Structure formats: structure tokens, C-alpha cells
Amino acid sequence: MIRVQTEDFDAGALLNGLMDDPAAGAVATFTGTVRDDSGTLTALTLEHYPGMTEKQLQALADEARRRWPLSAVVIVHRHGRLVPGDRIVFVGTRSAHRAAAFAACEFLMDWLKTRAPFWKQEQHGDSRSWVEAKSSDDTAADRWT
Amino acid sequence: MIRVQTEDFDAGALLNGLMDDPAAGAVATFTGTVRDDSGTLTALTLEHYPGMTEKQLQALADEARRRWPLSAVVIVHRHGRLVPGDRIVFVGTRSAHRAAAFAACEFLMDWLKTRAPFWKQEQHGDSRSWVEAKSSDDTAADRWT
Amino acid sequence: MDLFYFAWLREKVGTGSEQCALPAEITTVAALIDWLKTRSPGHATAFADLALVRVAVNQDHAGLDAPVRDSDEVAFFPPVTGG
């Protein structure tokens, strides 16, 4: 299941939705929220590329299923205006074994960070700036190639 | 939070409980359920060592916090009689960054598998047998030493 | 050709999307960018440092040497920062 939406999501309900298969064995999830390291973040606005976003997230999910034996993949990513503490992204993977569930979940987050067309703009008071991509994200994504 | 219990747990509620810190950033979870690869599993009974279990799980959580900057660690492990599809274990970690949350969650599961004093007995019909430890679990745990 | 701009490239170009009739002699992303830079000072500024620019052709990531034709959808944006 791939969802790109402005609405909030219930991470717990998404996890419980992944638990409904008796043959599941192992479910790994990642949930990301808006941090405010500076203490001055007013808002974080996520722009995305409608169409390409869904296409790229589906391609990521397909690639994860090609690499690991997964019985379910869930990716939910928000866009629009968020404030500190808001949920941004949920990734959940289900497999018979924990190593596959963990690896696929981490892979999806790493590749999502470098391939899904989202851009963050920070607002501190009246000042707005685009968040720059981190080289550490490229390094993390390169692990899987 | 460390819990060793016979009662079922709500994995989604545990995940949502980890989301309550606005500074969280990243939450990783793992949930394990009883699989029935054979199609003949009647029940899985987990025996444990009361006292040592809690002590070892707390030691694992402390070690994870020593290795990674975590703002929360949750471990819930059931014992007693379970049937296929039942939840067995939940591990959740919260950090500012996803790499730490993922690594700590996987570390906790790997070490739990080789250090927490639980023993599984499988029941197929009237036949009962103790599950043997897997060398793959030792290999996974050795990654972290 | 449908062109899309995102994040600060959108702001510098001054629009999120535009359409153009691609000259026949332009057959690569690199040539397309050189041509777009002549369209306005905003375009020129947006494409001043190509190390900061990423490209998608028909919603797939592409390099500067990727082929383009008039029926393509081409997007320009900074390195992505989702997740």
C-alpha cells in the first residue's frame, strides 16, 4: 500500500494492519516525525512531484519485494505544511523472518530519502529556507547498491 | 519500558506511545508473531526464567542506550501458551535519527534472541518438542560485538 | 514538451510548470538546459550551477546525457529531501 497525502496518519493502526496475517512472523516499521533541533522551527512544508512521487514509491516497494521475501509493504508519506512533532513518513514491512523485514524497512527509508521527489522548506518565524540534501543520506542509500 | 507478561499486547498502541515526544524524529519497531511453517503447529509455549528475564532485558536496553542516543526503548515479551498468529515480542526504539533507531531496534532483537532466557516448546497434535537454538541467531548477534 | 520545476528551481524560474515546443536540434537534457537558460534571467539563474540540479524525464530520474523529445515530460529540481 502506497499513500501520498496531506492528512495525518495513525502509525499504530498501520502497524496493526500489518499484523493481520497469521503467517506474518516479523513486522518492522519506521515512523518519522518533524524534529525541531533549533527550537525555533515554525513549520516544515513538504513539496512533492505528483505522479512521480507515487511512481517512485511504487518502484521502491517493487525493488524491496524483489530483494527480500516480503508479504506486505506499506509506505505513507505526507506533504504540505507540518509543524514540529507531526508525523511525516511511515514505512512498514512484513516477512516470515526478522532479518528480511528489518533490511527491507531500512532499505526503503534509505532509498526514499534519495529517490522520492519531496523537498522540505523550513520556516523559522518569517524566514524560509530549503533544506539541503545530506551526504549522509547518499552514503546510507549507497549501501544497497 | 520492559514488560514480561502472559497477556497479549497492542503493538499499534505501543508504537503510538513512542510517538508522544515532539523531539522524537525517528521511531523503529519490530513485532514478532508465532509462525506455523509446518501447517500443523497446535501451540507454542514459552518458558522463561522469572527475575533473570527482566534483568537481562533491562541490561539489553541499557546497552542499546549506551551505544546509540535513544530517547526511549520499549521491550514487551510474552510467555506461556501461544497459538499461530499470536504476538510474541515487541521492540521499539526512539531517536533523533533513523540510523540509530534502526540499529538499536535490530541490535535489541538480535541480542534478545541469544541472551534473554526464554525457551520455546512446540506442540504438534500430542507431540511436544523444544525448539533448538539457531546458529543464524548467534551469527546475527555476533555482528554487534 | 511539458516542463516542471520544483523547490528553489521553481522559485528562480518563477513558475512551477510551462510548455514549450522543443526545437528539433535539441535531443539531450544538457542541450535542453542550455536552451532553457536563454529563455529568461530566472531560467539562467536556476540553471547556473548544474551540480545542484537533478532531472527527471517522464517521472524517472535521468542524467544530463539522457535523450529528450518534444512529447516528454521533463522536471528539474534540487536533490530530494523527503522522509
Add this chain to the structure above:
Amino acid sequence: MDLFYFAWLREKVGTGSEQCALPAEITTVAALIDWLKTRSPGHATAFADLALVRVAVNQDHAGLDAPVRDSDEVAFFPPVTGG
């Protein structure tokens, strides 16, 4: 000394726990096991292959050469299979 047995070691010994007065000359886990093997055929069977046996002293994992004394809590069990 408080002794605990778990999983198939419990079944072979025939009890999950017992108390004993540790002879003064027994100062290591290995010596304790040798002594316990003389207590019953069940004990002897449980400890027949020490490669299959794990030990905890005072609820911490311990090796065969770990020191023990009468006030300790010592447990024997197969490799753990939780999670």
C-alpha cells in the same frame, strides 16, 4: 545454594528448582556440575553433553569456569530461543 533448571534440563532433572548445601571444596560451575551429576540419574542425563547446557550465576550468563559459592543462585538451561 538455589538451583534452577529450565526447558528440557528441567524435564530431565525432574524438577525446576532445588536447594543444596554446597560442599566447601566446590568453587566453580564445572565442579558444581560434576557434583550434581552424582545426585540422580536424571541429573546425570541432563548434564551428559555440556555443549548443550548454558549457565547463569545470580541471573547473569556465566561460563563453566565461573566461581560459585553457597549463597549463589545458579541456573542451567539449553541455549535460549525467545524472540
